């Protein structure tokens with residue numbers, strides 16, 4: 001007599017097969033082609049395919065943990081699909097097995113279409129898919145009198161061990177993947193040359209008010225935004241930058257050549273276009289690098305050029321107005337951040353930093369290619385996803401203290417930061433509730449390319465109050481109260497903090 005495996009057992013067998021396949025795939029990726037892990041490939045493809053609203057929502061919901069959230073989502077969808085494969089196999093073999101194989105095929109397509117795919121990129125997902133399909137096939141057979149021809153106990157042992165071994169393999173590979181050991185050793189051994197100039201931080205630039213963002217953001221607190229699910233690992237010895245396109249002379253620059261140039265220090269505040277009013281996607285660092293304008297002067301752009309399309313090793317691109325890379329601002333190829341080689345997540349070994357422009361149009365990390373071109377000829381990563389081609393930073397101010405709802409009534413200090421890089425901040429005004437705008441005192445700015453701290457003493461009567469700030473620029477602009485979302489070129493509006501004085 002034929003006795004079919006139960007629906008619950010079939011679903012579970014699908015899930016166990018998927019975990020075994022995924023785990024094996026991650027393991028194969030870890031030893032053969034780390035950047036083509038099935039999870040990372042599918043995640044990266046989803047990031048590239050995601051519409052602007054989805055990216056915004058992910059950043060709004062999860063902040064810089066958006067990548068973890070994405071991996072959890074992929075895992076949940078995978079397990080759901082695997083359970084369905086089990087159920088399908090139970091009633092319509094071999095379609096459940098085929099569905100499991102299809103999941104692997106999706107991984108293969110995602111892996112081989114990456115910009116930095118290597119020849120073995122197909123392998124991890126192929127093995128994952130084959131394992132999943134075989135598991136479903138072997139475990140869920142309607143013919144035998146017991147599931148898969150196994151006893152009830154055998155079935156349990158087989159599925160549980162497949163899940164445990166697969167899960168362990170996936171976890172082990174994930175942990176090992178964080179950043180390869182060898183490349184960490186290479187970075188640790190780097191001694192950056194000292195700069196030809198010294199960037200100076202004027203006395204009084206840091207008001208030292210507790211709760212206000214530190215004037216220079218430590219590397220481990222610096223916000224991180226990028227599309228890279230796996231941080232590129234570039235050996236500096238193999239790094240080079242090619243400058244080409246609408247130029248009279250093509251240039252290739254190696255790491256050793258770059259370090260031999262007279263490097264300069266500069267302090268520049270980076271800001272993300274996705275930052276919301278009052279948000280934290282902004283940081284200020286001391287960068288060490290070489291001015292891009294000197295390299296472009298050597299390359300000699302043709303008169304019709306008006307944009308430089310920079311490309312990172314993993315395929316991200318940014319379109320930067322040529323003028324901002326040839327004028328006298330500190331647009332640099334950075335190799336150092338706050339005294340250290342760039343951290344891996346911030347672009348090791350080389351990134352761009354351009355004062356005055358949002359990161360998505362200028363701050364390419366892991367940069368390997370600069371194509372001199374035209375805005376009407378080339379489109380950058382985010383331009384194809386609904387963001388404007390040009391992204392000058394908007395005038396902003398943020399209240400850092402008081403934050404949190406309860407403050408003591410009476411004398412208090414309202415303080416924060418204000419910025420409009422490369423334009424400069426002339427003043428900050430604060431108002432309590434609907435009162436009149438009062439001029440805060442401004443710290444000495446490091447330069448117009450950095451944020452500046454400000455503070456204002458205020459007296460709060462017991463009860464609820466709204467504290468609002470706005471900045472005035474050195475170009476004579478007053479920060480607009482008009483609320484706009486981050487897309488397509490940066491949020492606007494005043495930052496208001498509601499506090500209760502007790």
Ligand SMILES: Nc1nc2c(c(=O)[nH]1)N[C@H]1C(S)=C(S)[C@@H](COP(=O)(O)O)O[C@H]1N2
Nearest residue numbers: 223224225226227272312316359360363365
């Ligand atoms: N290669 C690469 N570079 C990139 C990005 C990216 O996705 N990939 N994102 C840009 C964006 S949107 C911002 S805001 C800055 C953030 O730099 P950070 O992560 O060092 O703070 O990097 C820019 N450079």
Ligand SMILES: [Mo]
Nearest residue numbers: 272273359360
């Ligand atoms: Mo950004």
